[in-house]
Amino acid sequence: MSTxxxxxxxxxxxxxxxxxxxxLAVIRMLQAAIKQREIDERVELDxxxxLAIVEKQVKQRRDAATQYREGGRVELAEQEDFEAGVLAEYLPQPLSDDELTALIDEGIAETGAAGMPDMGKVMSWLKPRVAGRADMGALSGRVRSRLN
Incomplete structure (x- = not known):
């Protein structure tokens, strides 16, 4: 069983x-999501x-909170923020800007990226190294600006 x-x-x-x-409700919901994936795929998840499930759940909660705020439903947005906060406790410590910059530079050097056509290579190299520790959308923007 995973830690x-x-x-x-x-x-x-x-x-x-x-x-x-x-x-308790948030923890049970997360356990149910993990168990559902294990049942669907017939595997024991590592x-x-x-962690990928936790990331997805946090992103869903944050997106929902944003939409609730835009719709004027502050009480529902607060509930989503609470759930995202509980779920975020299970994510590893986020990387600092300096650490991200160093990883991006290392990824570009390792993959030999010369421009935008090589962005996929760099992102593929970075993804396992930043899993759960950085927002992939923001990271993509940083890589794009670095390659231009």
């Missing part, structure tokens, strides 16, 4: 004992796959 799933299980028990129902 992330063990941590989720332990945090669920802690939330139950503490009577933290909103937090930490990297579980």
């Amino acid at each position: 992330l799933k063990e941590r989720l299980s332990a945090d669920m028990k802690t939330a139950m004992r503490a009577g933290e129902k909103p937090r 930490d990297a796959a579980c």
Whole structure:
């Protein structure tokens, strides 16, 4: 069993004992998403796959919060922000701007990228190294500006 799933299980028990129902609901929802993927794919997910699910869930919550704010539904946006905050606790520490810049430079050097046609190579090289630690959309923009 992966360590992330063990941590989720332990945090669920802690939330139950503490009577933290909103937090408990978010943890259970995440466990259900992981279990559903395991059932669908008939595999035991490792930490990297579980981390990808957490990333996706956080992104969905943040997008929903933005849409709720635009629609004037502040109470629903706050709920989504709370859920995103709980889920974000399971993501690794984000990379700093300096670390990202160094990784981008290293990726460009490693792949021999000379311009925009090579952006896919650089992004493919970067993706496993920044998984869960950087926003891929923002990273893509930084790589694009660096290659131009």
